[in-house]
Amino acid sequence: xxxxxxxxxxxxxxxxxxxxxxxxxxxxxxxxxxxxxxxxxxxxxxxxxxxxxxxxxxxxxxxxxxxxxxxxxxxxxxxxxxxxxxxxxxxxxxxxxxxxxxxxxxxxxxxxxxxxxxxxxxxxxxxxxxxxxxxxxxxxxxxxxxxxxxxxxxxxxxxxxxxxxxxxxxxxxxxxxxxxxxxxxxxxxxxxxxxxxxxxxxxxxxxxxxxxxxxxxxxxxxxxxxxxxxxxxxxxxxxxxxxxxxxxxxxxxxxxxxxxxxxxxxxxxxxxxxxxxxxxxxxxxxxxxxxxxxxxxxxxxxxxxxxxxxxxxxxxxxxxxxxxxxxxxxxxxxxxxxxxxxxxxxxxxxxxxxxxxxxxxxxxxxxxxxxxxxxxxxxxxxxxxxxxxxxxxxxxxxxxxxxxxxxxxxxxxxxxxxxxxxxxxxxxxxxxxxxxxxxxxxxxxxxxxxxxxxxxxxxxxxxxxxxxxxxxxxxxxxxxxxxxxxxxxxxxxxxxxxxxxxxxxxxxxxxxxxxxxxxxxxxxxxxxxxxxxxxxxxxxxxxxxxxxxxxxxx
Numbered sequence: 001x002x003x004x005x006x007x008x009x010x011x012x013x014x015x016x017x018x019x020x021x022x023x024x025x026x027x028x029x030x031x032x033x034x035x036x037x038x039x040x041x042x043x044x045x046x047x048x049x050x051x052x053x054x055x056x057x058x059x060x061x062x063x064x065x066x067x068x069x070x071x072x073x074x075x076x077x078x079x080x081x082x083x084x085x086x087x088x089x090x091x092x093x094x095x096x097x098x099x100x101x102x103x104x105x106x107x108x109x110x111x112x113x114x115x116x117x118x119x120x121x122x123x124x125x126x127x128x129x130x131x132x133x134x135x136x137x138x139x140x141x142x143x144x145x146x147x148x149x150x151x152x153x154x155x156x157x158x159x160x161x162x163x164x165x166x167x168x169x170x171x172x173x174x175x176x177x178x179x180x181x182x183x184x185x186x187x188x189x190x191x192x193x194x195x196x197x198x199x200x201x202x203x204x205x206x207x208x209x210x211x212x213x214x215x216x217x218x219x220x221x222x223x224x225x226x227x228x229x230x231x232x233x234x235x236x237x238x239x240x241x242x243x244x245x246x247x248x249x250x251x252x253x254x255x256x257x258x259x260x261x262x263x264x265x266x267x268x269x270x271x272x273x274x275x276x277x278x279x280x281x282x283x284x285x286x287x288x289x290x291x292x293x294x295x296x297x298x299x300x301x302x303x304x305x306x307x308x309x310x311x312x313x314x315x316x317x318x319x320x321x322x323x324x325x326x327x328x329x330x331x332x333x334x335x336x337x338x339x340x341x342x343x344x345x346x347x348x349x350x351x352x353x354x355x356x357x358x359x360x361x362x363x364x365x366x367x368x369x370x371x372x373x374x375x376x377x378x379x380x381x382x383x384x385x386x387x388x389x390x391x392x393x394x395x396x397x398x399x400x401x402x403x404x405x406x407x408x409x410x411x412x413x414x415x416x417x418x419x420x421x422x423x424x425x426x427x428x429x430x431x432x433x434x435x436x437x438x439x440x441x442x443x444x445x446x447x448x449x450x451x452x453x454x455x456x457x458x459x460x461x462x463x464x465x466x467x468x469x470x471x472x473x474x475x476x477x478x479x480x481x482x483x484x485x486x487x488x489x490x491x492x493x494x495x496x497x498x499x500x501x502x503x504x505x506x507x508x509x510x511x512x513x514x515x516x517x518x519x520x521x522x523x524x525x526x527x528x529x530x531x532x533x534x535x536x537x538x539x540x541x542x543x544x545x546x547x548x549x550x551x552x553x554x
Contacts, residue, residue: 001211001300003288004169004177005046008194010055011185011217013048013074014273017062018281019183019288020046020072038071044288045169045177048074049162049194066165077194080161086131087157090124091117096461099158109242109440109472109510111193113465116511118156128155159197166198172207178300179211181288186243186259187219187236193243196250203252211304214247214254217280218346220263221424234432235439241422241429241489248314249507256307258317258400261346261421283321283345286359286398291390298387306385309355309402313502317357318348318418320399331368334397335376347416349408350377353401358386362395373399406501419496422503426493433473433486440473441466472510 007016020040040046048063050056056063056074064070067079081088081099091114092098099114118124132155167173170180180202182195195214202210219236247257265276308315322337324330337343339350356379358369366386374381405411405418412419433440442459461469475483480490485508495503 001179001287001298001303002177003044003179003181004166004175005044005181005183005288006166007046007048007183009050009185010052012183013050013056013060013063015183015215015217015277015280016046016048017060017072018277019044019284020062041285041289043176043290045175046072047165047169048072049077049165050074051076051078053079075162075165077158077162077165080132080157087124087127090127094121094124094462095465096459097465098459109469112242112246113469113510115156115159115193115197116509118158120511120513125155128157132157156197159194160201162194163198163201170210172202172205172210179213179304182212182214182254184214184216184243185219186216186240187262196246196253199250199253208252209301209304211300211307212254213256213258213307215258215260215280215284216244216247217260217262217265218421218425220261220266221428234428234436237425237428238432241425242485245485245488245492245504245508248316248502248504250314251312251507254314255304256315256317256400256402258319259346260319264345282323283319283398286361286389286391286396289361289389289391293388293390296388303357303387306355306357307402313504315402316405316418317400317402318344318346318353318404320344320350320401321397323394323396325394326363330363330395331365332372334364334395335369335372335399338397338399339376341416344416346418347421348401348404348418349411350401350404351379352406352408353377353379353404354383355379355402356384357400357402358384359398359400360386360388360396361391362393363390364388364395364397369397403501405496407499409497409499411499412497419499423493423496426489426496430486430489440469468510472508 005016005019007013022038022040047066048056053076056076057065063072063074066073066075078100083100088099095113095117097110097114097117118128166180167175169175170177184195199212202212219240222233244257244259247254260280262276265279266272269275269279307317320338320343322334322343324334324337327333356373356377358373360366360369364386366388369386370381370384373379373384408419411417412423414420441461470478471484473485474480475487477483480486488504488506488508491505492503495501495505
């Protein structure tokens with residue numbers, strides 16, 4: 001599997017930089033003089049999607065501008081909407097959101113709201129189709145459809161252009177990458193807002209089996225990251241849990257979400273973010289590096305199917321990593337090292353996993369790895385899938401445990417469990433919502449950096465947006481007792497405490513489609529049913545009426 005690495009946001013870009021180092025000539029000048037090809041380890045390619053144009057163009061110096069033909073490159077999706085154009089003005093006038101300023105707000109709901117505005121508002125869609133046909137054309141020469149969109153979903157210049165910037169590197173375009181790995185921070189502002197819309201493009205193009213994975217770094221506890229991420233702890237935890245909620249409740253979404261706890265990394269590396277980023281790259285080498293064992297090159301679709309395993313929602317994967325010198329009984333030693341506290345990169349109970357994928361690098365016996373892991377955590381051997389690559393130096397394993405939680409109603413009380421960590425994040429997010437409800441509506445907040453005169457532009461949402469956000473967070477009646485994101489988070493925390501899985505269940509939207517076009521029906525709790533659920537409800541009602549003799553059986 002050859003992956004396209006897509007870093008999103010500041011943290012995603014820094015980690016992606018580690019993946020895209022030049023293995024040929026580590027100098028862009030020498031490469032241009034000699035005509036050398038830019039080659040990264042494993043022949044992977046990638047791109048950085050960022051919303052902060054100043055940081056992309058003036059602060060970092062690794063990525064060049066994609067629009068100028070650079071590689072490795074960054075791309076600013078918001079540039080698809082020209083400043084002051086009809087679409088820009090209309091979104092701001094109708095909703096109060098400025099689609100050009102997302103990178104500075106540091107809020108997970110901001111980008112989600114913008115996507116849903118383009119997805120649900122016919123007037124915005126009409127303005128896009130009328131005024132922005134060129135922006136909707138795919139970068140590699142694609143032709144837009146009649147409504148101005150390059151896909152079957154609603155025209156959306158920001159997310160369409162983001163997908164178009166990626167597609168050329170993949171086999172869905174003219175590239176060679178047969179899978180995508182998104183790299184994001186769970187806790188920032190840009191982060192995962194791009195992932196689900198891009199997956200929509202892939203699935204809408206009829207590529208249900210195209211592999212898409214997410215590698216997310218969960219923000220650490222405490223206030224150390226406040227300055228680095230320009231965001232307080234409570235706000236970061238709300239952003240993190242919001243992002244994870246969206247990813248884990250989308251039925252046709254990512255094939256898997258690999259989660260790493262930054263709390264663990266920073267304790268190991270003494271709050272050194274650069275060293276932590278390099279270590280993330282190191283542990284992923286058994287996945288992205290080249291040199292598969294002969295006759296053991298698994299098709300990327302097979303890897304994706306093993307990740308998702310027929311589950312109705314994207315699963316969580318906890319990574320465990322070990323690297324040891326070559327020795328006898330190396331497989332058992334590697335497994336024990338990976339399962340130790342040193343090897344775990346997120347808290348979990350390994351014995352609760354329902355499946356394990358083991359990426360091996362070096363001279364390692366697949367069957368011995370399977371036997372050793374099965375013996376240690378009692379997973380059936382047939383539920384362990386080793387994948388091997390040749391390597392130099394030490395032997396390495398990256399064990400990805402699928403959904404290693406549940407079945408223990410006291411696990412949330414134990415440090416080092418997934419239940420405990422998620423309950424903490426949910427609780428901190430709920431506390432932030434309770435203590436700072438005005439922040440949910442950006443009251444008193446500024447959207448962008450200070451101007452030269454010292455003033456700054458304030459976010460001013462319209463009544464339409466405020467009402468939508470209020471319903472999103474607190475339900476139609478505003479109490480959060482039966483519906484809304486606050487209610488869903490409390491229910492998720494209860495499921496974690498009761499030992500249930502999955503713990504995130506119902507997808508949530510801020511803006512709903514108009515009823516005349518909507519294919520959903522509202523449930524009593526304020527949630528919405530998709531077409532499959534509607535069919536089940538209708539069938540059940542018909543059978544009930546038949547049993548009562550009120551209608552005849554067809």
